Amino acid sequence: MKRKELICIVCPNGCQIQAEIEEGEKIQVNEITGHLCDKGPEWVEQELVNPMRTIASSIMVEGGDFPLVSVRTDSPIPFKSIPEIMKAIKSSKAKAPVQIGDIMVKNPAGTFCNIIATRTVQTQVLP
Amino acid sequence: MKSIKRDLVIIGGGPAGLAAAVAAKEFGCPDVLLIERDRILGGILNQCIHDGFGLHRFEESLTGPEYAQRYIDEFNRLGVDAMMGTIVLSLDRERNLLVSSRKGFTKIEAGAIVLSMGCRERTAGAIQIPGTRPSGIYTAGAAQNFINLQNIMVGKQVVILGSGDIGMIMARRMTLEGAKVESVFEILPYAGGLARNIQQCLNDYDIPLHLSTSVIELHGKSRLSGVTVANMDENFLPLPGSERHIPCDTLLLSVGLIPENELSHRAHVTMAPATGGAGVDDIFMTSVPGIFSCGNVLHVHDLVDHVSEEAALAGQFAAQFLEGGIPSPDSHINIVPKQGVRYTLPQHVSGLRDFTLSLRVTEPLKDRAVWVRDGDRKVARKKMVRLHPAEMIRVKIKGEKLQNTRTLEVSVE
Numbered sequence: 001m002k003r004k005e006l007i008c009i010v011c012p013n014g015c016q017i018q019a020e021i022e023e024g025e026k027i028q029v030n031e032i033t034g035h036l037c038d039k040g041p042e043w044v045e046q047e048l049v050n051p052m053r054t055i056a057s058s059i060m061v062e063g064g065d066f067p068l069v070s071v072r073t074d075s076p077i078p079f080k081s082i083p084e085i086m087k088a089i090k091s092s093k094a095k096a097p098v099q100i101g102d103i104m105v106k107n108p109a110g111t112f113c114n115i116i117a118t119r120t121v122q123t124q125v126l127p
Numbered sequence: 128m129k130s131i132k133r134d135l136v137i138i139g140g141g142p143a144g145l146a147a148a149v150a151a152k153e154f155g156c157p158d159v160l161l162i163e164r165d166r167i168l169g170g171i172l173n174q175c176i177h178d179g180f181g182l183h184r185f186e187e188s189l190t191g192p193e194y195a196q197r198y199i200d201e202f203n204r205l206g207v208d209a210m211m212g213t214i215v216l217s218l219d220r221e222r223n224l225l226v227s228s229r230k231g232f233t234k235i236e237a238g239a240i241v242l243s244m245g246c247r248e249r250t251a252g253a254i255q256i257p258g259t260r261p262s263g264i265y266t267a268g269a270a271q272n273f274i275n276l277q278n279i280m281v282g283k284q285v286v287i288l289g290s291g292d293i294g295m296i297m298a299r300r301m302t303l304e305g306a307k308v309e310s311v312f313e314i315l316p317y318a319g320g321l322a323r324n325i326q327q328c329l330n331d332y333d334i335p336l337h338l339s340t341s342v343i344e345l346h347g348k349s350r351l352s353g354v355t356v357a358n359m360d361e362n363f364l365p366l367p368g369s370e371r372h373i374p375c376d377t378l379l380l381s382v383g384l385i386p387e388n389e390l391s392h393r394a395h396v397t398m399a400p401a402t403g404g405a406g407v408d409d410i411f412m413t414s415v416p417g418i419f420s421c422g423n424v425l426h427v428h429d430l431v432d433h434v435s436e437e438a439a440l441a442g443q444f445a446a447q448f449l450e451g452g453i454p455s456p457d458s459h460i461n462i463v464p465k466q467g468v469r470y471t472l473p474q475h476v477s478g479l480r481d482f483t484l485s486l487r488v489t490e491p492l493k494d495r496a497v498w499v500r501d502g503d504r505k506v507a508r509k510k511m512v513r514l515h516p517a518e519m520i521r522v523k524i525k526g527e528k529l530q531n532t533r534t535l536e537v538s539v540e
């Protein structure tokens with residue numbers, strides 16, 4: 001039996017959660033305390049087995065009224081695939097116009113997520 | 128000079144200004160004008176490309192630009208008028224504004240005004256670190272702007288001073304962009320930002336957070352070459368022998384925000400020293416009739432959701448004021464912060480309506496209750512598992528409980 005302290009990142013409350021776990025072939029969670037809502041325990045179980053995160057970055061845009069379009073993963077991705085996903089983001093380029101919500105990269109690093117634009121970048125109008 | 132008359136003028140097009148404009152228009156105010164100095168709406172949200180916005184408001188985890196876009200869409204759908212690339216230079220008690228844009232100067236006579244200018248960051252100058260003055264020292268927000276909006280990477284080996292949310296968010300961002308973030312140093316014995324950011328921005332990337340530690344000297348000629356840090360005693364003085372040198376080419380400062388109140392001062396609005404913003408009542412009106420304040424210019428918020436909620440009320444009350452629907456200000460009930468409370472907002476209320484009392488505690492505490500009392504009488508009580516200065520606490524207060532009240536005292540017990 002082991003005690004683990006985790007900070008739930010689902011919402012700004014950031015509950016400090018204690019979990020009693022048994023390590024073996026499969027991690028077994030026996031008791032969870034310190035959460036303010038039901039999402040806490042759910043998150044802890046996921047976190048102990050396979051932590052998931054959402055990441056944000058930006059992609060270069062050619063001919064836009066801004067040099068960059070901000071992007072994010074459209075669903076949480078396994079923490080361990082972040083470096084590969086960052087690589088996929090960094091190696092891609094876009095052309096203006098880009099609409100908010102557009103898919104910029106499809107299924108990077110073999111994941112199920114897409115990289116979507118989080119802002120609109122219009123075509124630059126030269127004066 | 129051109130001179131015009133407008134009903135409601137909103138200064139600043141960040142989330143506060145947008146929400147105020149939308150709410151005023153929806154309330155029925157026919158003439159709303161928003162003035163923004165930047166070329167885009169959304170304020171500081173444009174550079175906050177990380178997610179975590181809107182969990183309260185939209186029950187979704189949006190990025191800053193996405194959150195802003197929801198309000199910008201609403202703003203455009205309602206056809207609210209905006210003057211972009213225009214800065215408000217001055218404002219007086221009679222609600223006369225002087226604004227400047229590429230097209231020249233304009234005088235505006237306004238029926239009511241909402242101040243929503245946001246805040247700026249405390250800088251290196253403001254905290255006075257001894258040593259040389261090399262390049263490579265940025266506020267965390269300036270670095271965020273360079274990296275996220277202008278595609279300019281600010282450095283490779285980074286030390287962050289101050290554990291505010293923006294600093295922690297930038298620690299993660301710089302790491303993902305390939306920089307090495309050595310450490311985050313915090314002079315206080317506790318972190319300044321949200322616990323979730325310690326987890327997902329620092330712990331996730333093995334970036335150490337050193338509490339009760341600060342940067343005491345800067346080194347380097349043209350570019351920063353390193354900093355000296357030391358552990359601090361209770362009086363914030365370096366403990367002899369604890370000094371150590373950390374090589375780095377970049378220092379990011381995340382040491383607090385200052386409400387941008389130059390215009391409020393010009394209009395002779397009475398300020399509240401504890402918040403750095405205007406003193407307001409339960410309709411978000413300042414000491415000057417017809418001038419309202421909301422968002423970060425009023426007090427620094429940790430969550431944009433609360434900014435939008437507060438600003439929508441300010442916009443709606445401003446519209447009501449224009450209609451003559453608000454009786455002459457009679458906010459005679461003073462709210463006084465007591466034990467454990469750093470500030471409350473509003474600072475005084477009318478007792479005519481329900482309102483949300485916002486407050487911050489002075490230090491981190493566990494298992495306490497926030498008490499709101501009129502003498503010995505309990506007006507409200509909120510039990511809390513965890514209280515932290517970084518997290519604004521909100522308590523709903525019923526107007527009907529304030530019939531003969533003169534003073535409300537707020538404490539943590």
Ligand SMILES: Cc1cc2nc3c(=O)[nH]c(=O)nc-3n(C[C@H](O)[C@H](O)[C@H](O)COP(=O)(O)OP(=O)(O)OC[C@H]3O[C@@H](n4cnc5c(N)ncnc54)[C@H](O)[C@@H]3O)c2cc1C
Nearest residue numbers: 139141142143164170171214215244245268422423430431
């Ligand atoms: C660098 C930084 C990062 C932040 N990161 C987060 C975060 O990650 N999560 C979070 O919840 N909150 C964050 N915040 C807090 C965030 O500022 C607020 O949640 C919110 O953006 C405040 O909204 P606002 O409209 O009051 O101010 P702002 O967004 O700052 O908007 C103010 C607007 O007023 C305009 N303005 C100012 N003066 C004038 C003038 N004289 N004339 C015309 N226009 C003017 C400015 O150009 C600006 O567009 C951050 C704040 C800063 C400074």
Ligand code: SF4
Nearest residue numbers: 008011014015037040
């Ligand atoms: S347990 Fe619930 S309330 Fe606590 S941080 Fe997680 S989601 Fe938020």
